[in-house]
Amino acid sequence: MPTPTLLVPLPALTGPIDWPRMCACCGGPAEKGTGASGGPASGWEFPLCGVDNSDHRDPVTVWTQDGALGFRSYRYHREFCRANKLG
Numbered sequence: 001m002p003t004p005t006l007l008v009p010l011p012a013l014t015g016p017i018d019w020p021r022m023c024a025c026c027g028g029p030a031e032k033g034t035g036a037s038g039g040p041a042s043g044w045e046f047p048l049c050g051v052d053n054s055d056h057r058d059p060v061t062v063w064t065q066d067g068a069l070g071f072r073s074y075r076y077h078r079e080f081c082r083a084n085k086l087g
């Protein structure tokens with residue numbers, strides 16, 4: 001998915017966010033951001049693998065004004081919703 005189209009409303013996220021321990025872009029083994037929690041706030045991070053390409057720059061977008069999280073990976077969005085008990 002080229003742009004974030006899978007949305008999670010921020011008000012649905014109460015308390016610490018549970019980030020699935022897999023790359024938020026490709027679903028591979030996470031090497032960075034594996035201790036991620038909390039957010040949305042400045043400096044927060046989410047799990048990513050070691051791949052560095054344009055796809056991996058912005059797999060998760062935060063729109064604070066619109067109150068939404070946007071995911072580009074269907075698989076990660078699904079795991080995120082499951083981990084955080086979102087419908």
Ligand SMILES: [Zn+2]
Pocket residue numbers: 023024025026027028048049050051056
């Ligand atoms: Zn990856």
